[in-house]
Amino acid sequence: MRVDTLIQNADTLTMTGAGVGYRDNCAIAIDRGRIQAVLPMADAGAYTAEETIDAANKLVLPGFIDGHMHTSLNLFRGLAQDTRDWMMRGQKPYSSRMEPENSLPAAYVNMLEALAAGTTTFGEYSFANMVEQQAAFLDRLGARGNLTVTIRGTSNKPVKGDINDLYAFDDNMARRTLEANLELYDKWHGHHDRFTICLGPQGPDFMSREMLIACKKAAAERGMRLHVHLAQGKRETIQMLKRYNKRSIPFMDELGYLDDKLLAAHITDATDEEAQLLAKRGASLVLCSGSIGIIDGEVPPAWEFMKAGGTAALGTDQASGNNCNQIINEMKLTALFNKIKYMDPEVMPAWRVLRMATIDGAKALGLGESIGSIEPGKWADIIFIDLRAKTMMPVVKQPVRNYVPNLVYSARGSEVCRVMVAGKTLYRDGEYLTVDEPELMQTFADTSREYFSRFPLESVKDTVGYALQQEDKL
Numbered sequence: 001m002r003v004d005t006l007i008q009n010a011d012t013l014t015m016t017g018a019g020v021g022y023r024d025n026c027a028i029a030i031d032r033g034r035i036q037a038v039l040p041m042a043d044a045g046a047y048t049a050e051e052t053i054d055a056a057n058k059l060v061l062p063g064f065i066d067g068h069m070h071t072s073l074n075l076f077r078g079l080a081q082d083t084r085d086w087m088m089r090g091q092k093p094y095s096s097r098m099e100p101e102n103s104l105p106a107a108y109v110n111m112l113e114a115l116a117a118g119t120t121t122f123g124e125y126s127f128a129n130m131v132e133q134q135a136a137f138l139d140r141l142g143a144r145g146n147l148t149v150t151i152r153g154t155s156n157k158p159v160k161g162d163i164n165d166l167y168a169f170d171d172n173m174a175r176r177t178l179e180a181n182l183e184l185y186d187k188w189h190g191h192h193d194r195f196t197i198c199l200g201p202q203g204p205d206f207m208s209r210e211m212l213i214a215c216k217k218a219a220a221e222r223g224m225r226l227h228v229h230l231a232q233g234k235r236e237t238i239q240m241l242k243r244y245n246k247r248s249i250p251f252m253d254e255l256g257y258l259d260d261k262l263l264a265a266h267i268t269d270a271t272d273e274e275a276q277l278l279a280k281r282g283a284s285l286v287l288c289s290g291s292i293g294i295i296d297g298e299v300p301p302a303w304e305f306m307k308a309g310g311t312a313a314l315g316t317d318q319a320s321g322n323n324c325n326q327i328i329n330e331m332k333l334t335a336l337f338n339k340i341k342y343m344d345p346e347v348m349p350a351w352r353v354l355r356m357a358t359i360d361g362a363k364a365l366g367l368g369e370s371i372g373s374i375e376p377g378k379w380a381d382i383i384f385i386d387l388r389a390k391t392m393m394p395v396v397k398q399p400v401r402n403y404v405p406n407l408v409y410s411a412r413g414s415e416v417c418r419v420m421v422a423g424k425t426l427y428r429d430g431e432y433l434t435v436d437e438p439e440l441m442q443t444f445a446d447t448s449r450e451y452f453s454r455f456p457l458e459s460v461k462d463t464v465g466y467a468l469q470q471e472d473k474l
Contacts, residue, residue, distance in 0.1 A: 063120025068315025279310030
């Protein structure tokens, strides 16, 4: 049988079954972007191919799924760390001035970073004035996009000026951003079979009850998933208790949000019982361990959610909080943080976080039937790990394989040597094959330099970062 591509000599983590689906020295046949067969090398002669890829000394597995990203915030990498009240005192002094002309080059470079570290599905949560360009770039890159527009009905300016006072709602703003999200859906959902569009009410504290209901109705009419920041932190909880005398998750349950169409990001300030309720209702979770660890110094109750039967993905969030967009980093931090939290080294083992980065991540995004594992019928979103990298050696198969622990606890992202989406190689041995990396890097360098050259000093004088610099600690 003739196919487009035949991968040979591949030690493979297919992520099928309940574990990692290891297959020793196998072949993978790919045609028209989809996996046709996974078979022993002894049977590979049944296929002839336009392209043959030798995967000797490589570990082959499904591409990583980043369930929650804000790539445009890469413009502020390293500028909003080590501070309490991160959103208002760390991020906002910078993000309140961002515009597409400086944020989009940052986003594109952030996407390059993620792709080179194995991300094939980008769960981008963006803004109405730049998401169209980000979709077009992902399309040009050849990656897979699960895109959401930020729908919000407040500028987060408190009514009375104090951070703990209630935000002033603006339903007209919410309607405009809702319409932008629906326009994105109409244009991009199903585009080239690589794009899905979610509806994105930013959070229950950022819009009125009426507009939350309107979003839920619009999503139901189109069969869309709702991607929502939920129980994101104490700031949100304060807003919800003052306005409704209810915490976020019970409040959203009353509105009918807690079902199998909900993708909840973070749940940082959720109780164990609330996490269990989310799982019981069939909602999915995107856990961003690195970001929440740096921003809030907390470990969300994801383990309670998963023990209750919930499906969880991993997300990198944004480089201005997390400092990188690499799922390998998220796997390690998720495993470590939960082991420390529960004082139990067997909690959140390596194989579980690898599933969160692949097949469980796909299921959480509603894409489990088409990506997330290497099996016939699914899209060939596949990455190759160099087993000769120092961080992956020694390579041990007997008496116990060490591939998965080394990938999760030792790898740094640079071990990824090939990235394929729908059977097409997008990145190989440090080179991007579909976009001009030097040009993109130079544009980002130029636009970021121009942006910060005119940034007003008075805007950051109250930040922790400025104080640390004055003390010669940065």
